[in-house]
Amino acid sequence: MNLKSDFVPPMINGVSASKVYLPTLQSHVGSIFDYLCQEFPHISQNEWIQRFNDQLIYNQQGHILTIHSPYTPNSHVFYYRFLAHETHVPFEHQILFENNDFIAVDKPHFLTMSPTGQYVQETLLVRLKKQTNNEFLTPIHRLDRETAGIVLFSKNPETRGLYQQLFAERQVQKTYHAIAPFNSHIPFPQHIELRMEKGEPFYIMQTCDGEPNSSTDISILEHNQYWAKYELKPLTGKQHQLRVHLNSLGLAIKNDSFYPSIQHKKEDDFTSPLQLLAKTIEFQDPVNQQIYHLFSKQELTL
Structure with missing residues (x-):
């Protein structure tokens, strides 16, 4: 039946x-x-x-x-999935731009993108659905919980695939900022190409021999004696790519709890955000053909 x-x-x-x-x-x-x-x-x-x-x-x-x-x-x-107890994330997102098809959002550190594990209400997707009353919102791409900055959500199921295709075909230019140690002996700009695979434990990545499957352009924006602000332009989209690529130079991003070694933190510890920010995103809109160059309002400082 x-x-x-x-x-x-x-x-x-x-x-x-x-x-x-x-x-x-x-x-x-x-x-x-x-x-x-x-x-x-x-x-x-x-x-x-x-x-x-x-x-x-x-x-x-x-x-x-x-x-x-x-x-x-x-x-x-x-x-429906609801959790009896969730750790409240005391930071707010900001909508930067929207049209009929997508929303550009400035995501804070520590806020998970979508319901998973111990987070449902305390996720960016659910917060946005409540704010906009649009149940069709879907992330077009993703940022790690620890990473802040600009991220796009589809508003319209009929055009969602067009935006997802932009990312799949690498037609989107993304720029990140990161704070990491300064080493005067390492020349910049750098073009990093590495082969990355799932590591152990499963939620980290590792580098290994073989054909490179990840690449990033890295330059220095400013520095002092100890720290530098780096500009990173990923040409591929592997999980934790920017964290792994900087770490491969011996320049682990400030407050990184995974690289070079895992440091477990309490879920309610919001004192040391990972100093990685998705700063800009640029693409040609597949619906109206307009060029968008969108900026996060957040800044990382030395």
């Missing part, structure tokens, strides 16, 4: 519903609750029970489900 419906779950407090397909199973599953617990073992039974009790799980006709609702193959259910 394939139950069709035009039900569109509403956005609740900036959070859009997640959609799960219920397939035909070889083994018997009595309830939707049993299936969700089985399919998502990393989510506790108590958390699923709470979501059902809070009436945050719907079938595709828009009816609220309970923990006793029977499993219905070849249908969909929708659920």
Whole structure:
């Protein structure tokens, strides 16, 4: 039985519903609750029970489900993700520019882009959805939680792919600023090319032998006896690329907790932001053909 419906779950407090397909199973599953617990073992039974009790799980006709609702193959259910406790990030974003198709946002340090792990409400995407009441907002590209600066969000599903294609085809010029040690023995400008792969633990990157798959142009904007402000222009978009490339010169970015070595910090420690800023972004708009050159209002200082 394939139950069709035009039900569109509403956005609740900036959070859009997640959609799960219920397939035909070889083994018997009595309830939707049993299936969700089985399919998502990393989510506790108590958390699923709470979501059902809070009436945050719907079938595709828009009816609220309970923990006793029977499993219905070849249908969909929708659920909302909320966390009982989140660490508040005490910094605000700023919308720099918007048109009918995208928003350019100045992201603060420490704010995660999208719901993941221990963050849902305390993410830039959910904050923006609540602010704009636009449930179709989607990041066109991403910045690390630790990195501040300019980032683009799609407003319109119909044109989203055009902007994503710009990034995929490297038609976007991005400039970053970073504070790192000054070494008078290292000449600049530098063109860095390295092969980067997933490291150990999984959330860091490492350099290895082989054909380079990452490249960055690096120059010095200003310096004193100990520190320099570097301008970095990535020509590729590997995870942690700028952090790894500067570190490869022995110039780890100030307050970097991953490179050259991992330093675990408490989630509520906001005292030492990574000194890396996505300063500018430039591209030709694929919809109106206008050239945009957008700047973060934030500054890094020596």
